[in-house]
Amino acid sequence: MQSKGGQGVDKSCCAITAIHPSMMQDRKTFVAWLQAAPMMLVFSVFFLLPLLLVTIVSAWDYNEYEMIPAFSLRGYSDTFEGCIADLPNLCTILKTYLKTLKLCLLTWSLTLLIGFTVAYFLAFHVRSKTWQIVLTLLCTIPFWTSNVIRMIAWIPLLGRNGLVNRGLEGVGLIRQPLEWLLFSEFSVVLALVHLFTFFMVVPIFNSMIRIDKRLIEAAYDAGATGWQTLVNVVIPLAKPGIVIGSIFVITIVMGDFVTIGVMGGQQIASAGKIIETRLNALQFPAAAANAVILLGITILIISALTRIVDVRKEL
């Protein structure tokens, strides 16, 4: 907002110094363009071009040890192998995607629930600015530390001889250690929630902090209960943050292969892991085909979510 006001003043200044405004403006946009160019260059070389190559190579042929630059849809047909022949049973790729979606949905609902509650507490119940900063920082610090270590950290708690099993045995709830605590879907979802709730807290908090507190008072004055205020005032106004957080969590989980690998004991298949497996087998076109499929599905989910809210406006 302020910068727009600034430009208005600029023009008047330029008129006084008798430099033609449009020339000044051209020079300024050129400087701005130069300032942005290095970042654009990095993204072009290390993001846009690679994405383009993934799309191209996904339609290449390959054999056991190299890719062959000739048009072939083998990468795709190999991926969907058996999908029609095995009907009514699901083929591997569909099963894998269903499993990934299931993990995604579980993680999304849990991170949303926890993230929303934490953000709500920080935004509406912590009154002093200093405390707000300190507590937000407390939630952020783990994000600056290693994800692998935060995953490994669950081993002493959830392992066969871990704290949880010992504790449950100690109070006599179980006789044998629970095997599903570690290297299972449970531990994968737990770790994903542990790692990525942060991505929900920040955007939701950011939306909530901009809500005019008087709106909430007005709702109370008009006789709304706490719950009604939450549902009819806070949630609609926090929707942009919820959508942005959801995009983060969903894209991370859809493409994840590290957390699912480590916490699933390398036994659980996921969309991201298929790509990794194909890569390790040096089947680049097949890996690329899978990447294109994953990308397509991710874009579908994001565009569905962005229908709900204009993301650019919220930043």
Added chain:
Amino acid sequence: MNEKRSRSFYLLAAFFTAYVLFLYGPMFAIYILSFQGPDGGLTFPMNGVSLVWFGKVFSGSGIVDIAAAFRRSLQLGLVVMVLTVVLSVSAGLAFRRSFRGATLLFYVAIASLIMPSIITSLGIALEFRLLDDFIIKSGAADWTTAMGLFTSGLGAHLTWTLPFGLLIMFAIFNRFDSRLEEAARDLGATPWQTFRHVVLPIILPSVVGIGLFGFTLSWDELARSSQTIGPVNTLPLDLQGLTTTVTKPDIYALGTLTSAVSFLVIFLALVVILVLQARQRRHGSDAGKGLV
């Protein structure tokens, strides 16, 4: 909002405390366990207290060359940090004016941020593989690879850190009072002087924050590095490899050391930010106090 704390406050405060325990509890478990005695295992109880496992990490017995991976990650992290700060501040300044492709750059940065890491990683790996093939076909028969820590690896890390840097710059300039710059210009400052003596000092604490993101995100980066780092590994990649093979607490000791670096960097950054803010307040201008 009345003065007395409501019941929901205590419920939510309890929830928040539980969340913080959930965040930190497991981490502290392995920090404690890394001080296991020589006969200690991967889980509680502690079997004595010792520094044996840290010694094992440093002497490198049994584990891959951790010291080298440590150095590599540190170097890469510092380079990523500097580049993230410089490129983000520069682009952030550009976004204050309109320029051709501003919207495009914004959407590309967001796309890079939310792109599943494995796809970015695969793309960069493909790019360098095709480049290598091309160079070899062009006659350089003894060419091995252009892939490496400071080529493909650096690029992969930047696709992850730059969007954060740019978003932080947006947040800074949303709150920036551009009348300060106009005042500087009116007093005859050149654009560079305006930036150096007016804009930079004001945004410096947040720029330190960008550096913090740049270093820590690179230091811990795993998914995008996985296919792009070339023949040698970074520390997180080695750590991930160890999760499947190591059955002794040395992996915790390594985890504790890695986290110690993260915490040290976070601590330093926060101290610098606080000092800078305090200095701003002390030397601060009378801006915002109105005309007298």
